[in-house]
Amino acid sequence: MPAKDELDERTKEAIRFFWTTRLSQQGKNMDRGVQNQGTRGAVTGGKQLDGFLEVLRWILLKNGVTEDEIFTSGKLELPGFYRPSKQWDLVVVRQQQSGEKRLIAAVELKSQVGSFGNNFNNRTEEAMGSSLDILTAYREGAFGDSAPSPWLGYLMVLEESPKSTVPVRVAEPHFNVFEEFRDTSYAQRYELFCKKLLLERNYTAAAFLMSNKSFGPEGNYGEPSDDLTMYTFVRSLVGHIVGS
Template identity: 45%
Template structure:
């Protein structure tokens, strides 16, 4: 049975429009309340920036037959046990018949590239190492199938994120692929290595300018880290889970 990609290209453009539109609306609201000194932080206080991507993920789940899964979105049901810490709060979880089907992190980077790149990198690596160690130790059941683990991240496509960046390492040389790489290129390298090291099933970066609030424009940086790879891999994993599970109750969004 062929996979259903749920018209992801058009839905991704709508998700990008919503991402930038919701950021702008949140910033305007802060300005209206007289809180104009928060910089980019004012744009994320609404908490709805990634809703379009969540809707896309939900459509892929339903289109590929997993109609009885629990798609966890409320904060109270988004924690998983960790190994190096008691719990980790994820952005989106898919659970079916007591099995962890998927755990997804939906992040973004707009401005403040130099300040936040290392933080995002450490977060992505630490989150994955903690989850897979907990999985190895049976946190999700002694015979739990390997879950789909993904990192998806829109990054602002701007001169500041496209400009070469130089680093100094006085004792040992920086790896060649990082030398002079822009922040967008560094995020692409990060996502590629996260997948190659099997820390994530897929790791996706979408470069998009602020003007995409009107157009929904975005570009992939490589095939491995592109949105189509995420959607195709996710659809296949969902279809496999749907084939494993008998028909159940209607889907519930928590």
């Protein structure tokens, strides 16, 4: 395991890359005269989370995974049960001595900046669907009948702003929502969501980071929950890799 200080510095670099890439993409769209609603100009540019892929690649290489076992671009498709396949953001596949391939790990990276009301349900549905799809495919032998369960990771970066941290009213036209969702902000809902993903074993580990647009380019970020930190996320991944 890397020292916490070293992991924190690399995470700051990933946050810096996230914000500077977004700003750069928005500027390029404006220069080209492309008019995108809200922050869609940055979203459609993609690649903002590549800094986190580099952090995870660094961790994997330090713990015995080889370059040719790590996929962060191209060959990211994994079979599903409800659909033919899905592209993950990072995949680790190891060739066994028997010649068979083994899926070691798969990671989903997501972010949300603005449009909290519109996109919260989309993000949560995507994450639940991806987990259900791959775990059911695993159960049905898509990765080998005797293959150990792969490590699944989910990482979310959320913009810290008044709109993401103020309590939001819930609609209850017929039945009451669960009590823990009352008087919660979107940030709190994402935290609850990630914790429930782990509670129900949808993912092996989850990380939830928040960063303010004004200070993010400096690398500033926060971790609202001790259970969802980058260190906890990485420690779980390393434990799985070492034991594989």
